[in-house]
Amino acid sequence: MGRTQETGQETTATADRTRQGRTLRPLRMQILTIFMVLTGICVVSLMVINFVLGRNAALETAREVMEVLVDRVETRHNALYRDTRSFARTASQIPALNNTAPRALSQTLQVLRGGLEDYPHIHGLYIGHPNGEFIYMARLDEGSPGREALQAPEAARFALRIIAAPPAGRGGEGERTERWSFLGVGGTLVEARPARPAVYDPRLRPWYGLAHQAGGSLVRSDPYVFASSGAMGITFSLTLPASPAVMGLDVTLAGLAAFMEQERVTPGSLLALFDPDGGLIVEAGSHAVGGEEMSPMLASLVSGLQIADWGQPVEGIRRFGGREFLYHLTPLEEHGSLLVAAPIDELISEIIRINQIAIVVALVVLLVSMLLVITAATRVSRPLARLTREAEKIGQLHF
Numbered sequence: 001m002g003r004t005q006e007t008g009q010e011t012t013a014t015a016d017r018t019r020q021g022r023t024l025r026p027l028r029m030q031i032l033t034i035f036m037v038l039t040g041i042c043v044v045s046l047m048v049i050n051f052v053l054g055r056n057a058a059l060e061t062a063r064e065v066m067e068v069l070v071d072r073v074e075t076r077h078n079a080l081y082r083d084t085r086s087f088a089r090t091a092s093q094i095p096a097l098n099n100t101a102p103r104a105l106s107q108t109l110q111v112l113r114g115g116l117e118d119y120p121h122i123h124g125l126y127i128g129h130p131n132g133e134f135i136y137m138a139r140l141d142e143g144s145p146g147r148e149a150l151q152a153p154e155a156a157r158f159a160l161r162i163i164a165a166p167p168a169g170r171g172g173e174g175e176r177t178e179r180w181s182f183l184g185v186g187g188t189l190v191e192a193r194p195a196r197p198a199v200y201d202p203r204l205r206p207w208y209g210l211a212h213q214a215g216g217s218l219v220r221s222d223p224y225v226f227a228s229s230g231a232m233g234i235t236f237s238l239t240l241p242a243s244p245a246v247m248g249l250d251v252t253l254a255g256l257a258a259f260m261e262q263e264r265v266t267p268g269s270l271l272a273l274f275d276p277d278g279g280l281i282v283e284a285g286s287h288a289v290g291g292e293e294m295s296p297m298l299a300s301l302v303s304g305l306q307i308a309d310w311g312q313p314v315e316g317i318r319r320f321g322g323r324e325f326l327y328h329l330t331p332l333e334e335h336g337s338l339l340v341a342a343p344i345d346e347l348i349s350e351i352i353r354i355n356q357i358a359i360v361v362a363l364v365v366l367l368v369s370m371l372l373v374i375t376a377a378t379r380v381s382r383p384l385a386r387l388t389r390e391a392e393k394i395g396q397l398h399f
Helices: 002-091 102-118 145-150 206-214 254-262 296-305 349-395
Strands: 122-128 134-139 158-164 177-183 189-192 232-239 246-252 270-274 280-283 314-320 323-331 337-343
Touching: 002 102, 002 122, 002 232, 002 246, 002 254, 002 270, 002 323, 002 337, 102 122, 102 134, 102 158, 206 232, 206 246, 254 270, 254 280, 270 296, 296 314, 296 323, 296 337
Parallel strands: none
Antiparallel strands: 122 134, 122 246, 134 158, 158 177, 177 189, 232 246, 270 280, 270 337, 314 323, 323 337
16 A cells, blocks of 8 residues: 555656656747847847948948049049149250250250159150151160160160261161160260161151141140050150250050059959040059050940940949949049949958858857756746646645
8 A cells, every 4th residue: 555655656756747847848948939039130130230331331431432542543643744744845945955956965865864853754755856866765764664675784774865867968768877875873874885777767656746736735645555665655745846846755654553553442443544535544453554455344344334425423333243343433634534443342341251250259149148048947947837736736636
């Protein structure tokens, strides 16, 4: 009889523990589920809000950065034109440049060398005369195409080319002669090469004809390859006031391309300068200059934008090449337009990185919180389970 009572009590206790476990598990799961849902909603909402606000802030900042960049490139570009124009007009008034006599040569060379030293963006200065005579001086910077093309001495800083007309009474184009010399610091002679028949004729060059057509105004050529150095650039030219001679100033596009390369907003951004008709003058990154093909990305962007008027400012967001780009087209004061475009994913890369860190932190917090909730739910559910069990006993009249 006693054993039967003990067995009955053990069975009752086991049944109570089973009911308690069954009661605890659903309650813990309910509390855990509610917590996870609420936490997930909060975390996802905060991340979405943070991403949207951060993306908008990043794009607004990018627009401001682009405006500053445009101002800097435009200032550099316009200064290039203004400085070139200022020097050309000032130098053209010097009497020695209008004179082909040997006694004026020394002063002419001094003016040309001074211009190259004072205006680093000017690659070459020269005077072309109606009789075919030509005086040319160019910079020989380290790594410049001209230094390699002319096989200049290491100590040379300037290249000098003088084409002399045949003496009076010995006419004939084939009798013109040219002589190359190389000057060092301060204009000292480093090397003088033998004279040879002249092939180059300044009178046949586009810059010479453009200057005479302009009637004394400074004109600018389209980008082309310089005959002496092989570098790509543009030429400013004007007729001298006291003679029909023409003064030319060469400006390479490599310097402007290098400057634009340094000013890129992001590694994948595009910067390019276009003429008023939409022709490429210079592109940063690919180092393409006038007469060369654009990079595939730039060509795709320009094709997609379908710009009707390159003289009007345009900005916006466009998707191409699988990426969204923020672009900004700005007409320049002096000549042409500047196009700046940057991938949005690079502009908001910091926001993306912060969101990725937030996701990791949220998962860690969620995991730790789950453990804490399970512990807390267990502690809370046990008293409730006991109360439930006692209530069931009372309901069954088990006191």
